[in-house]
Amino acid sequence: MERVFNFAAGPAAMPEEALAIAQKELLCYGSTGMSVMEMSHRSKAYQAIFDKTEGLVRDLMHIPEDYSVMFLQGGATGQFAAVAMNLIGKTGKADYVDSGNFAHGAMVEAKKYGEVKCVASTEASNYTSIPTLNKADFTPDASYFYITTNNTIFGTRYSELPDTGDVPLVADMSSNILSEVYDVKKFGAIIAGAQKNIGPAGFAIVIADRKLFGHALPCTPSVLDWKIMDKKGSMLNTPPTYAIYMAGLCLEWLKNQGGVEAIEQVNIEKAKVLYDVIDNSDFYRGAADPASRSRMNVTFFSPSAELDAKFVAEATASGLANLKGHRLVNGMRASIYNSMPMAGVKALAEFMKKFEMENK
Amino acid sequence: MERVFNFAAGPAAMPEEALAIAQKELLCYGSTGMSVMEMSHRSKAYQAIFDKTEGLVRDLMHIPEDYSVMFLQGGATGQFAAVAMNLIGKTGKADYVDSGNFAHGAMVEAKKYGEVKCVASTEASNYTSIPTLNKADFTPDASYFYITTNNTIFGTRYSELPDTGDVPLVADMSSNILSEVYDVKKFGAIIAGAQKNIGPAGFAIVIADRKLFGHALPCTPSVLDWKIMDKKGSMLNTPPTYAIYMAGLCLEWLKNQGGVEAIEQVNIEKAKVLYDVIDNSDFYRGAADPASRSRMNVTFFSPSAELDAKFVAEATASGLANLKGHRLVNGMRASIYNSMPMAGVKALAEFMKKFEMENK
Secondary structure (H helix, E strand, C coil): CCCCEECCCCCCCCCHHHHHHHHHHCCCCCCCCCCHHHCCCCCHHHHHHHHHHHHHHHHHHCCCCCEEEEEECCHHHHHHHHHHHHHHHHCCEEEEEECCHHHHHHHHHHCCCCEEEEEEECHHHCCCCCCCCCHHHCCCCCCCEEEECEECCCCEECCCCCCCCCCCEEEECCCCCCCCCCCHHHCCEEEEECCCCCCCCCCEEEEEEHHHCCCCCCCCCHHHCHHHHHHCCCCCCCCCHHHHHHHHHHHHHHHHCCHHHHHHHHHHHHHHHHHHHHHCCCCCEECCCHHHECCCEEEEECCCHHHHHHHHHHHHHCCEECCECCCCCCCEEEECCCCCCHHHHHHHHHHHHHHHHHHC | CCCCEECCCCCCCCCHHHHHHHHHHCCCCCCCCCCHHHCCCCCHHHHHHHHHHHHHHHHHHCCCCCEEEEEECCHHHHHHHHHHHHHHHHCCEEEEEECCHHHHHHHHHHCCCCEEEEEEECHHHCCCCCCCCCHHHCCCCCCCEEEECEECCCCEECCCCCCCCCCCEEEECCCCCCCCCCCHHHCCEEEEECCCCCCCCCCEEEEEEHHHCCCCCCCCCHHHCHHHHHHCCCCCCCCCHHHHHHHHHHHHHHHHCCHHHHHHHHHHHHHHHHHHHHHCCCCCEECCCHHHECCCEEEEECCCHHHHHHHHHHHHHCCEECCECCCCCCCEEEECCCCCCHHHHHHHHHHHHHHHHHHC
16 A cells, blocks of 8 residues: 555654654664663663654754753643643733634633633634734733644634733644744743644643743642653653654654754745645635635635535545545645645645646 | 563563564555554544554453543553542542552642542551551542552552442552453452553553542543543543554454463463572562562562672673662562563573572
8 A cells, every 4th residue: 555645634644754764663673672662761772762852852943941841641632731730820810812722722721720811712703813912901910821823723823923021922832833933932831732743642742931830730730740740851650652752753854854944944835835726716715814824734615515525535535635624614624744745735736726627 | 683571660561463563554554545643533544443442451351331441641640640630529538558659659649639548558668568458447438449459669469459348449550450350340440551561651541430420620631531531532632542553452462362361370370480480599589578479570689789780781681671670679670561471481580590500
């Protein structure tokens, strides 16, 4: 069976080069005589793998030394609780921008732990755009201000970060981390589920300014307590060792592509190829407001639900997999994370043009 | 490089047959055209993998239909909090038996969430035996009664389960789940980190009587809320998809060995081989009280710390890896979970005899 172009939103396509290395090493890693899966997380061989992965994250994102980088279980959804449990205790208050399903979920989860204000929302328009923010609505003494930089389901992205003054900005970057350059110093904390732009599912990366530590609520489970986990190097308990190894292979691949600076340009080009097909057609229609368009998740419709279904079926048969839109939007969604090569994007663009010709 | 016999306590050795299948399928699973790591957790192909793994757990442990089986992130340590957060709310009280480091940690974590009583402890003797239980000490209206069936670090095991009457028995079975037959109906809930007898690190199995649901504390993070996770089939959020797939391969291997009933007999034999060497020698000394001995973790000493270090170094050089005891016990520890073949145990027994001869 040949490998397909996989446009899944996450878990998502991974670099074939990384998978090939994993395959080669699966039964025996280096001179250890065992699989990475079988290694004690306390062994020198495994610690080296872990340190390499952390080093790549730090290097690729230019993370300052006084920021912690953690690999924690429970995914971004676990961190929805953890963000609040670790940070809201400072003043008891936090601001949230409701820009999509996961932003909304993070806000609802945070309400368990303090006073949460929804500063702006585009829920009423089914999240087709990033909300317009008005500084007058911000809570001056919020413990943090929370955004979701890219909204996977709706295909939207902040083109500009909000200026939150002295209130730390916290971002869920699950679906666009490492795909474009961000200045980490502008954030108090960044969380990201691994299964889109980092590696396989099974952990979240948490990047956090250690100055914010020390306000964890008494009910915080130890595995979600950032201060404890930072002190323990993410190893209070056994980390998801293999997923972290795989992430290391993927990040090494990214470094070989020229890092985030280089892949950002490729990602801009890839997104443009698809949006150009949409914009140059009166057959396709983009789901997201053009000013809010994501570079990672391109959401669009054909003229009817029937044609959408036909599109997805025929694309699948042509080796273009997982193009069905999320049920909250319908239509089509092409997730084109770092690992999706330009060849896959061009194949999809060609398919879109062909499908339009045949079904106009 | 040849594969070694890996006596690590967890993450631990896995069946070579399972690893070989994973290697073959790594870049392309069946006719999907992608790695299992790249599959959407919402896809039919992945759901089939997930369901197969859950079915194997249910089948191998004869789990009643009205018990939930969940695969949750955060490991057993995450479940130390989750057990209390989900269950203690009923009466606000719980009983714990302090039989080792992880039992102690679970108890300390639970104290965040309610009134926790230490019913018995062997901490004073450095946990060389399972504590003697006195029913008069049990809290009659405890929400649950917590034990650790096998203590990985100290090499001890309950040879008999406590009779807790109407109080649900909750067990951390991280290091002996699936290694011996347990009647699941005797437990209100069972938790187990995957990385010893199930598969790779990255999740915990939670088996819980649904009758106990409905008492989660308001501060429970959604990813640790058993009722929510049960309702969502462990997929409120993205599960650790690849680790669950690997567990399925390992459990299929176990089924092919004849299941838990058959492997229990092999495990009894394997442990006997090592304890016989210890007991028939005045060179080696077992660390655990004979009545409390574990079948999974065999802890022992040579006559001196110097000889212990020499033993570990020479064993490693002979392809017998990870025999160093935990720093809380020192000496040696041979973890011989299901995946450790009798050949590995016999090789270690031969090495022990040879080392004794050479160093007496």
